[in-house]
Amino acid sequence: MSDARPTNNDNRQTMAKIFCIANQKGGVGKTTTAVNLAAGLAQIGQRVLLTDLDPQGNATMGAGVNKAELKASIYEVLLGLSDIGSVRQRSEAGQFDVLPANRELAGAEVEMVELDNREKRLKLAFAQVADEYDFILIDCPPALSLLTLNGLCAAHGVIIPMQCEYYALEGLSDLVNTIKKVHAKLNPDLKIIGLLRVMFDPRMTLSQQVSAQLEQHFGDKVFKTVIPRNVRLAEAPSYGIPGVNFDAPSKGAQAYIAFGAEMVERIKTL
Numbered sequence: 001m002s003d004a005r006p007t008n009n010d011n012r013q014t015m016a017k018i019f020c021i022a023n024q025k026g027g028v029g030k031t032t033t034a035v036n037l038a039a040g041l042a043q044i045g046q047r048v049l050l051t052d053l054d055p056q057g058n059a060t061m062g063a064g065v066n067k068a069e070l071k072a073s074i075y076e077v078l079l080g081l082s083d084i085g086s087v088r089q090r091s092e093a094g095q096f097d098v099l100p101a102n103r104e105l106a107g108a109e110v111e112m113v114e115l116d117n118r119e120k121r122l123k124l125a126f127a128q129v130a131d132e133y134d135f136i137l138i139d140c141p142p143a144l145s146l147l148t149l150n151g152l153c154a155a156h157g158v159i160i161p162m163q164c165e166y167y168a169l170e171g172l173s174d175l176v177n178t179i180k181k182v183h184a185k186l187n188p189d190l191k192i193i194g195l196l197r198v199m200f201d202p203r204m205t206l207s208q209q210v211s212a213q214l215e216q217h218f219g220d221k222v223f224k225t226v227i228p229r230n231v232r233l234a235e236a237p238s239y240g241i242p243g244v245n246f247d248a249p250s251k252g253a254q255a256y257i258a259f260g261a262e263m264v265e266r267i268k269t270l
Contacts, residue, residue, distance in 0.1 A: 014134065015131055016126070016130045016132075016133040017134070017135055017136070017270075018136040018154055019135065019136070019155055019159050019193060020140050020152055020157075021158075022138075022159075022160060022175065023162060023172075023175060024143060024144060024174055025142060025167070025168065028161055028162055029161045029199055030139060030140065031054070031058045031059045031062060032062075032161075034137050035059055035063055035094070036242050036256035036259075037137060037260055037263065038050040038094060039093075039242035039244045039245055040256045040260030041260040041263065042095040042096040043095075044260055044261060046260070047132065047133045048096035048097065048136075049084075049088065049132075050094075050096055050097070050098050050099070050137050051138045051151075052074060053139060053141060053147050053150070054101060054105075054141040055101060055102070055141065055147075056101075056141075057100065057101045058139075058237070060100040062236070062237040063096070063240070064094065064240035064241060066240075068102070070089075073087060073099075073105065074087065074101050075107070077099065077122075077125050078105075078108050078122060078150065079111060079112070079115070080115075083125065083128060084125055084126070085128070091242070094242040105147070109145060109146045113146070119150060120150070122151060122154040123150070123153050123154035126154055138154065138155060140152075152182045152187060152190060153190075154187075155187070155189075155190060156189050157192065157193035157270070158179055158191070159196060160175060160195045161198045162195060163198060163200075164206070164207040164208075165210060168210070169213070172195075176192070191270075192221060193221075193266065193267075194221050194223045195222045195223065196223050196259065197211055197222070197227065198227040200229060201228070201229050225255060225258045225259040226255065227256065230250060230251055230252030232246060232250040232253065233252035233253070244256050
């Protein structure tokens with residue numbers, strides 16, 4: 001168990017901006033985006049906490065933290081058995097902090113049903129460390145569950161990674177409706193920060209058509225940065241190293257570093 005403190009101590013007292021990386025559709029690059037955005041932001045001097053809210057623990061492993069060896073995880077934090085300070089780990093490869101997850105987290109949903117403020121357990125936990133970070137990123141599971149709801153209730157905004165394909169557009173309307181409901185009933189601060197086009201292949205006509213549709217319908221909500229389909233990004237998790245650190249010159253890594261810089265600029269206008 002490691003109380004991994006952020007290394008960037010320049011006496012900033014700003015409160016963290018908290019963002020969910022969410023999409024109800026699986027396999028759209030949520031975890032890849034969460035891990036690489038965390039590493040990209042860290043590279044440009046931001047203090048980052050990556051929160052793994054998925055029982056699969058892929059963000060944990062992708063950041064170089066072994067989920068099989070955890071003595072405590074976000075499971076204990078949500079149930080009030082531990083605080084973030086005693087559970088967080090350090091991603092040495094990515095130079096950011098990780099609130100890790102493993103299979104235990106799947107049981108938290110059932111146990112949280114009986115607890116007070118069950119939708120806001122994560123928000124309450126973040127309040128204790130919000131002044132220690134510039135960004136808190138939440139990797140949500142690919143379903144509208146009590147875990148995802150905790151992420152949405154804790155966040156200031158949602159980043160939606162999506163592939164430029166037909167089915168992705170269908171799923172997007174469901175997610176937007178979900179965000180509107182959470183905004184209306186549980187978290188008035190919640191807004192869509194932007195749509196991130198991932199695994200983009202410019203050679204495919206359909207990708208270009210869907211990309212153009214997104215820009216037409218969502219305007220400046222679509223991030224300018226586009227993440228290309230990139231083998232090195234796909235290989236990086238098996239080494240426990242974020243893609244931006246695994247092969248820095250690769251197109252995928254450069255795109256995520258550019259996305260981190262775009263995020264820093266975008267929050268200035270929020």
